[in-house]
Amino acid sequence: MTGGNLRRRRISSAVALAASGLATLVGLALLAALLWTLLSRGLGGLSWRVFTQTTPAPGSSGGLINAIYGSVVMTLLGLAIGAPIGILAATYLSEYGRAARLSKVIRFINDVLLSAPSIVIGLFVYTLVVIRMGHFSAIAGAISLGIIVIPVTVRTAEDMLRLIPSSMRQASAGLGAQPWRTITSVVYPAARSGLLTGVLLALARISGETAPLLFTALNNQFWSANLNQPMANLPVVIFQFATSPYPNWQSLAWTGALLITVFVLLLSVLARVISRLFGATQGSVE
Amino acid sequence: MSSVVLPYKLQLRREARSEHVFHFMTLAAAFLVLALLGGVLVALFYGGWPALRQFKFGFLTSSVWNPVTEQFGALAPLYGTAITSLVAMLIAVPLAFGIAVFLTETCPTWLRGPISTCIELLAAVPSIVFGIWGLFVLAPILQHTVQPWLIDTLGDLAIIGRLFRGPPYGIGLLTAGFVLAVMVLPFITSVTREVFLSTPRSLKEAAYGLGATQWEVIWDVVLPNARVGIVGGIMLGLGRALGETMAVTFVVGNAHRISTSLLAPGTTISASIANEFTEAVGTLYTSSLIALGLLLFVLTFVIIAAARLLLMRLESRGARI
Numbered sequence: 104m105t106g107g108n109l110r111r112r113r114i115s116s117a118v119a120l121a122a123s124g125l126a127t128l129v130g131l132a133l134l135a136a137l138l139w140t141l142l143s144r145g146l147g148g149l150s151w152r153v154f155t156q157t158t159p160a161p162g163s164s165g166g167l168i169n170a171i172y173g174s175v176v177m178t179l180l181g182l183a184i185g186a187p188i189g190i191l192a193a194t195y196l197s198e199y200g201r202a203a204r205l206s207k208v209i210r211f212i213n214d215v216l217l218s219a220p221s222i223v224i225g226l227f228v229y230t231l232v233v234i235r236m237g238h239f240s241a242i243a244g245a246i247s248l249g250i251i252v253i254p255v256t257v258r259t260a261e262d263m264l265r266l267i268p269s270s271m272r273q274a275s276a277g278l279g280a281q282p283w284r285t286i287t288s289v290v291y292p293a294a295r296s297g298l299l300t301g302v303l304l305a306l307a308r309i310s311g312e313t314a315p316l317l318f319t320a321l322n323n324q325f326w327s328a329n330l331n332q333p334m335a336n337l338p339v340v341i342f343q344f345a346t347s348p349y350p351n352w353q354s355l356a357w358t359g360a361l362l363i364t365v366f367v368l369l370l371s372v373l374a375r376v377i378s379r380l381f382g383a384t385q386g387s388v389e
Numbered sequence: 390m391s392s393v394v395l396p397y398k399l400q401l402r403r404e405a406r407s408e409h410v411f412h413f414m415t416l417a418a419a420f421l422v423l424a425l426l427g428g429v430l431v432a433l434f435y436g437g438w439p440a441l442r443q444f445k446f447g448f449l450t451s452s453v454w455n456p457v458t459e460q461f462g463a464l465a466p467l468y469g470t471a472i473t474s475l476v477a478m479l480i481a482v483p484l485a486f487g488i489a490v491f492l493t494e495t496c497p498t499w500l501r502g503p504i505s506t507c508i509e510l511l512a513a514v515p516s517i518v519f520g521i522w523g524l525f526v527l528a529p530i531l532q533h534t535v536q537p538w539l540i541d542t543l544g545d546l547a548i549i550g551r552l553f554r555g556p557p558y559g560i561g562l563l564t565a566g567f568v569l570a571v572m573v574l575p576f577i578t579s580v581t582r583e584v585f586l587s588t589p590r591s592l593k594e595a596a597y598g599l600g601a602t603q604w605e606v607i608w609d610v611v612l613p614n615a616r617v618g619i620v621g622g623i624m625l626g627l628g629r630a631l632g633e634t635m636a637v638t639f640v641v642g643n644a645h646r647i648s649t650s651l652l653a654p655g656t657t658i659s660a661s662i663a664n665e666f667t668e669a670v671g672t673l674y675t676s677s678l679i680a681l682g683l684l685l686f687v688l689t690f691v692i693i694a695a696a697r698l699l700l701m702r703l704e705s706r707g708a709r710i
Binding site for chain 1: 404405407408410411412414415416417418419421422423425426428429432433435436483484485486487488490491492494495496504506507508509510511513514515516517518519520521522524525526571574578602603604605607608625628629631632633634635638639659662663666667678679682685686689690693694697698701
């Protein structure tokens with residue numbers, strides 16, 4: 104191996120590693136650019152009006168309160184539908200059927216559903232609920248969000264339940280408790296913060312979902328609290344307003360996008376913090 | 390005495406009954422996950438049946454999409470879906486590879502956590518936000534600087550040139566590919582980073598011991614060892630890109646046509662559904678859109694399932710992805 108050859112190899116190594124650093128910079132710059140645009144275009148439209156007035160007609164002033172209300176209602180309903188089912192399914196995978204062949208299949212299908220396109224879920228609920236009911240409705244929107252919640256919760260909840268040491272289950276069984284009592288009185292409380300993390304992540308996932316709401320909840324120009332009627336929601340309002348030619352609508356769209364993004368990012372960070380604390384206490388238990 | 394024993398037995402029996410109920414509930418919830426997949430397939434097939442019966446295989450091979458004459462073919466959206474996803478992969482995979490190398494090899498330890506968190510936060514940003522950003526920020530930049538440059542430098546070349554001809558619209562297949570690349574970047578990065586980290590330390594030490602440079606260790610030892618995982622990660626990202634809806638709908642241009650130029654507007658399966666579904670009149674139009682949804686679901690299912698199978702082999706080796 105000649106000295107020149109070694110130098111060339113060292114140089115090419117340094118160049119390649121520098122390029123990888125550059126790639127990281129590009130990735131970080133993209134996030135920064137996205138957040139910067141959101142702040143610079145969305146912050147200007149942020150005023151008390153956004154939270155007190157309903158969506159305006161083109162050219163007049165207004166806010167987003169009906170869309171915010173609709174989003175909160177449908178997101179919470181979606182969580183109420185999806186999270187219990189997800190946690191129960193995760194309970195089966197982790198507690199009753201951990202080694203069963205059925206569990207393997209369900210885990211696999213769940214992972215596939217986790218990455219399935221959300222617009223397809225919207226179509227599914229459209230054919231199943233909207234056509235049956237004969238009209239678009241907030242409840243159909245909540246159901247499609249609930250369906251998206253299920254695989255997210257199953258995945259995280261199973262991981263969290265599995266972290267509970269089996270000695271705790273054995274101790275409970277040794278006192279004569281049936282499995283269901285062990286699960287509800289020992290395993291769930293021990294995994295509480297982990298399960299909460301999973302639910303928060305699911306909430307973050309559905310807060311910005313637009314595609315499944317397009318033809319389930321549709322949109323509503325006015326204030327509506329009727330679950331049986333179309334309901335305004337932030338993502339669809341952003342979509343409609345951003346693609347419109349009216350400046351006041353576009354400005355509201357940016358403000359809405361800023362609100363959603365800040366909310367979702369805060370949730371993700373919160374979920375991380377909770378799961379880190381959980382991991383720490385778990386270590387001390389074992 | 391018996392007055393104490395009886396309630397105790399009663400309680401035991403009640404406990405046992407609760408156990409049956411709870412066990413059944415968890416099993417039912419688990420089955421619901423299976424039923425969900427089957428239900429989606431059946432419902433979409435049922436909804437798309439009128440179109441599938443009418444056009445048969447012609448639905449896949451025709452590029453005509455005419456609501457007036459009620460002629461519908463999926464070729465243009467299929468083409469757009471494939472091209473935008475391909476562009477996204479060409480951009481995202483090298484970037485993700487670079488970031489994973491940096492995070493596992495060169496980055497100072499105290500910076501690793503914050504940087505990976507930032508990249509992962511990119512995945513949490515809702516897709517509609519990527520859409521509005523792509524339309525108002527990225528598209529003008531591409532239209533005024535990147536696309537004219539591409540047309541001038543590559544447009545005259547013999548074969549690749551055909552991809553870069555025509556006016557710079559700003560929105561189109563290339564822009565959609567760009568936005569998709571940003572969106573799938575965090576997914577591919579995190580899988581790649583995980584499999585890089587699972588390389589046995591002894592293998593790397595052995596390579597360094599033989600005098601390999603840092604890059605040679607990455608390229609000749611870490612990469613071959615991580616190959617399966619990276620392919621799995623790429624396919625996972627591809628599955629996301631194929632089905633991504635809102636971001637693409639904003640920037641793809643929504644034109645039902647097939648053009649060789651990447652700069653031209655086009656459409657994808659998901660964008661067509663998002664744009665036209667609520668406005669579709671007539672059974673055939675609606676059911677054609679649902680049939681498109683079925684096509685998309687089957688497509689992503691196959692790719693994501695293959696990716697998961699690849700990654701599952703790794704998970705059994707200890708890596709949790």
